[in-house]
Amino acid sequence: MKADPLADPQHIPGFLRGGGELGKLIREFPWENTSLGRPDEWPQSLRTSVGIMLNSHFGKFIFWGPDYTVLYNDAYREFLGDDGKHPHILGKPFREGYAEIWTTLKPLLDGICAGGPSFFIQDQLLPIFRNGKVEEVYWTYSLDPIYDEEGKIGGIFATASDTSEKAVFYQQLKDAKTEVHEEKYQRGLVEKSEAYFRELTDTVPTIIWITDKDGYCNYLNRNWYELTGQTPEEAEGFGWLTATHPDDQERAGQDFVTSNNQQIAFKSMYRLRVKDGSYRWVMDSGSPKYAINGEYEGMIGTVVDIHEQKIAQDEEKRYAHEMELLVQRLGLAMEAGELGLFEVDMATGEIYPSSRFIEIFGGLIAVRNSDYASMIHPDDLARREAAHKQSLETGALDYVARVLLKNGLVKWVRFKGLLSFDEAKKPLRLRGIAQDITDQKVLETQKDNFIGIASHELKTPVTSIKAYAQLMENEFRKNGEIMYADMMVRIDKQVNRLNFLISDLLDVTKVNSGKLAFNYTVFDLDLLVDEVGEDLQRISPKHTIIRKPGFYESIKADRDRLNQVITNLVSNAIKYSPGESQVRIESVREGDMAKICVTDYGIGVSAEMRERVFEQFYRVGAGEHKYPGLGLGLYISSEIITRMGGRIWVEPGVEKGSVFCFTIPIGIDNPGQERAEEN
Known part of the structure; x- marks a missing residue:
């Protein structure tokens, strides 16, 4: 059986450490059987709230999720007495744990979750089952929303105190009509309640504010001052507005004044200046508060930091707008080029083709990519498979194949696309185009x-x-x-x-x-390099061809075709370095490949030309007609090397000139032994 990581003290998350009896019970509770799931899967907002609750000396509990799952701390456990609800209500939905007061508190909880105001209620009679019986208990408690990572209300943070003794005593004083003592007691209660309220709101992980009926701000909790750096004297009244961004100040003030005058709830988003002078986006939400007699007393609300969420939303909107423009431009380009779009889900094999793609395939409307693949000419299937295999490494797809239509016609189609991968390098989607190149x-x-x-x-x-x-x-x-x-x-x-x-x-x-023939034999590569160098040296008296053989082995390849490639590269090196005296030919081994490089010190090949120098009919310096030729030699050389399983490329010289290199497979298991036998 897999060990529970919470059982090991070294693996207990910070928010679950300590907390006395309830901390231990919460760590050992089978949360995976509840709607909350395992603690290591809890959202950060719930983790933070649980951490505050467990380390508080006030009675606190949390209702989380749509079924108001219950969590509480040691201070609140004292109010539950013995032979009652503890510990049975832990992890239970509120309705099951507090059936006797469910109908009373449900409207308050639902109202807060719907965006309504927070509540602070004093000395309310709420009977509960404790000490083996239902007892009449007076409670002073507050209910405040807990905002999750999406800015929505994920649960409710409650702080409660059993004020039964005070309430009973107050009733006794009232009955006895001892006005003097009652006045003192009331004054003490007010002072105690205010201190209690301030202590309570300072522990809540959000900004809380209160105004009077004229809109005058007479309370901001500690979080406001820590965030903005304002002093209480600077923030009271309407001074809090000076901490808003100058461009948002008028709107933020108007939103508040309007809701206060109309005694309605409001939400206002604006930028708030923080201690370091920068601004952060916040959501200011307020609701009207009323006295017991129904008289309007002002507003109460919260300020929540939504900066990262707002920036992400703005970036998403900007990206969506750019994508819309890109799609429009791409659509025009697709129409002009008669290109067919397609997208393939690599996991399911489902394809999403455009109308032009369907038209290219003779009107076939298919859901599976394999249906279109089955129309590829049998002689081109190997090329298609090789291109798709390479795309798994490079992420790019590019190949040409014939498509056999049902009416007997054959189309030449070029496919190009990009493959996307997940973090594990598993292919996700292939997005690309298909172009009918039959006429071409x-x-x-x-x-x-x-x-x-x-x-x-x-x-x-x-x-x-x-x-x-x-x-x-x-x-x-x-x-x-x-x-x-x-x-x-x-x-x-x-x-x-x-x-x-x-x-x-x-x-x-x-x-x-496709009729270029190859005749594979085993031969000495260095000897071939020497022969080419000697032959070209005889007809190139102005250049010294320096041969540096370093392969020292035999290979299995087409000797005549390699002779053709090396001759072409050396001839080009001589032709494009008329004012220089040296050309170098070198051969080395790299793994299971043979490598040949030809170096000249002539005019060189620019970065732009390097991308095209192996194209058919492309010539360096063609505009000047200075260097003779049709621009076919490098194209043919590239095709020969590629079809022999190698690679050809060009690099800039150390100071000037160019270095043309190619690699080809050795083609035999023991080239040294083959060479010895050949010799």
């Missing part, structure tokens, strides 16, 4: 087909031109016509350049059509 895909296919056909058609004449140029160069050299032979060499170089461009175009069509 058709155009891309037509473009790729055109590029592919054009590239193939160019291959034959270019090959012929290269062959004829080489033949003519040989003939010119044989005949001693060196100038014409050199011209043929230049033609051959330009033809080679044209061949590179055609190869890039062919690779782009293969990438976009």
Whole structure:
């Protein structure tokens, strides 16, 4: 059985410590069987009130919740006598514990909980069962609201005293018509009652005020002075208004004067200056009070600090307004872009699609996300699953898939979204958009087909031109016509350049059509780096290509494709650093990945360009036409590395230039052994 933490003195909450007999009974009471629940689940307002009650020398008790569950302290227990209600009424609803006075006090309690005034009643006859019988007992007691964390009334704080002896004695004096003694006694009672009242209100965790029928404030409890720093002389009369914010002063005063003149209850929210000079929002509530003969005597009320609640409400309103504007703007953007909105409950799998989303899926109206997922093309399911798996790590979803409609048509759709998580990193909701990109895909296919056909058609004449140029160069050299032979060499170089461009175009069509083939073999990565460096060094006499092999192992990958990527990166480094002399190639191992970095000291790549440098047809310095090329090399390199399971990126150089790096999986369990066998 799990031990009760309240049984261990070290784990007793501060508000339940001490309190004598009732403190012990409250700690041991099975509160989980009542509407209050366990003490460690009680709201802070109830905890504070219980702490005040247990440590008070006055008889105090609390009625909490809609059934007015009873709690009381040792001082009040003395009034219950023996063989009576104690300890049976602890934790019981008031109606069960005080059946004999329920009908008398219920209207007072209900009135306070409904926002009515507090009560202070002297010498009221309320019979109770104690000492084995029903006794006629006179009580002097007060009933005040306890405000919970939401500013609502959660319960009632009561302070009571058995004044039977005084009441009986007073009646005897009255019967004997001993006016002198009665006057003295009355004066003593008034003084005692006033002192008692002040002591009582100073223990209540809120500000209490009282005015006369002319609105003159003649009492504020200690909490007012501690909060505002005012003195009694500064606050009496209408001086309390000087502690309100200048912008709220007129309204706060008018609210009070109007209710006082009309003798009606009021509530007024304003900012109150506190000791440090700052202002806090408070709620001032007042109700009319009457004498026994029904004559209006003034107002009585409370001031409650609601600053955090007010700030939160204002922030919520501001956020709601901003969200409304955002939704309006987003709606316009969605309409312009023909985007379909969707939201998925990750726990239940329920989806909430917009009308445009439903339209994209051929008019299908579904409640389950799986119904829409079943329409994804089978060849694209793996891509969809991988994108959703990645979103659990990054929180972002982005993929393209084909959707098979019931009428046989196929749509290309791009899905983008953001995933929200709870504190335990469990996915909660996926909110995103769906965009029909079928027309865009058709155009891309037509473009790729055109590029592919054009590239193939160019291959034959270019090959012929290269062959004829080489033949003519040989003939010119044989005949001693060196100038014409050199011209043929230049033609051959330009033809080679044209061949590179055609190869890039062919690779782009293969990438976009998903036909880029890979041939995996085991090879020495450092040896490949050396070969690329040597080949490019021969045709780049103005640069020194520094090779720093540091991998020392073999990998399993497509050697020709890696050759293509490294060649492209080194060629770019040479091209974009015309005024510099060095380019560096380095290889290292990082975990189960091989890493290659190419460093140049040229013009560099700006932060904005770094985001786009691997896009198709994007060129650095393209506006100046200074650096030749189609802007395809890095795009193709990125696709090759990505499809081999790696990653490619660019970083700024230490002082200038750029560092292009990529990583790819090693692909074998023991690369060192593989390399030894290969050697």
